[in-house]
Amino acid sequence: MKIGILGAGSLGSVFGGMLAEGGHSVTMLSRSQEYTETVNRQGLFLTEDAEGKEDRSTTVRATKEYAELAGSELLIVLVNSFGTREAAKAALQAGAIGRETAILTLQNGLGNEEILQEIAGKERVITGRTYVSGRMLSPGRVMAAVRGCLTEIGELDGAQTERIRLVRDAFCQSGLETRIAGNIHSVIWEKLLVNVATGAISGITGLDYGGLYEKYGFGAPRELREIACKAVAEAMKVASAYQIPLSAVDPAEYWNRASKGQPPAFRASILQSLERGHRTEIDTINGAVVLWGRRAGVDTPVNEALTACIKGIEFRMDQERKKRG
Known part of the structure; x- marks a missing residue:
């Protein structure tokens, strides 16, 4: 082919x-x-x-x-x-x-x-x-x-x-x-939930999966897992509002799926983009949860906060580039 x-x-x-x-x-x-x-x-x-x-x-x-x-x-x-x-x-x-x-x-x-x-x-x-x-x-x-x-x-x-x-x-x-x-639409949302779980948090903290996940033995803070699961829970409510079938009911399942098959050194795509000084895909991940949630009347405050933090990092990088000329 x-x-x-x-x-x-x-x-x-x-x-x-x-x-x-x-x-x-x-x-x-x-x-x-x-x-x-x-x-x-x-x-x-x-x-x-x-x-x-x-x-x-x-x-x-x-x-x-x-x-x-x-x-x-x-x-x-x-x-x-x-x-x-x-x-x-x-x-x-x-x-x-x-x-x-x-x-x-x-x-x-x-x-x-x-x-x-x-x-x-x-x-x-x-x-x-x-x-x-x-x-x-x-x-x-x-x-x-x-x-x-x-x-x-x-x-x-x-x-x-x-x-x-x-x-x-x-x-x-x-x-x-x-x-x-x-049902490919369910597949799209399932992967979105995985990205919601780790993408923004990895980008904000600068942590690879070895730093995010306790299973790698590096003492990841439990608060990271908790906030990730809250973000996923919001996204699951949005999916439900659009009658998208999901394979799991526990937000922690999507947190766990994100690390499947990945080495401790793996970095989420949002973190990789930030490390290269590039714009991220936050608008189509956590930002999409916010947008689709507003359309459906579902509140998504955790995803709003995570999106705002990534946009703040992007803004800072842009200002630094402008200062450098």
Whole structure:
């Protein structure tokens, strides 16, 4: 299968590398000149070693040009959520989205599917969520957490189509455990709850999972778990207001799920963004809980506070950049 990766960050690199190892023709779009030059020169290195030692390399094409994604049978969208609209428009204008291109979003948060449907057409969009994760150690060198990490995909209307089965098979054959979900909307919310549990708290405290979770033996404060579960409980109330079925009734279940298959050194995506000095996806995670809660008349004060704290950190970083000129 000819596959394009729209957003070759840490997670995009993991999927691109794994799919290339599985025998697929993969082209990955990155904004980084250093990344594209490194990957095209020496390949993409994937490691599952916590110390970042190079485990294996794979040949994959990296580019900064949207037009080089033309002809993709599958376009996997993994840009940050706040960049979805711009990236989708650019891909469409450059001819990267053809008549037969299926567009799969594996992004965090709520609202990406609607944006992609608006720009590219409802019939092209399929969706999913993944517990696979990655951490960019250096340009072209990525630590991948894949083992035991499930990816779920589906058509938005729940149909069992040939294209969704082809995508599942391509993922599974490449070492990415994947299943087709009957109710993909529940899957989206389930992953949202996991991100709500750890994302903002990790970003605010600067703690990796070794610091957040007591099971790693580093003496994580119980208050972190308690506030995380309160944030999740609010999000569960919002999901209930929209009649979204969930697989658990205890908020602590989503706190526990967040660390499944992850090493102590793993950092939530919001923390990774802040460490790079980048804007986060808070608006489509905790911020989305707040927005959807207001629409449904559900109060979400914990998520409001967590969202405000992350936005405050982003504001401080922006002010510091301006001072530096």
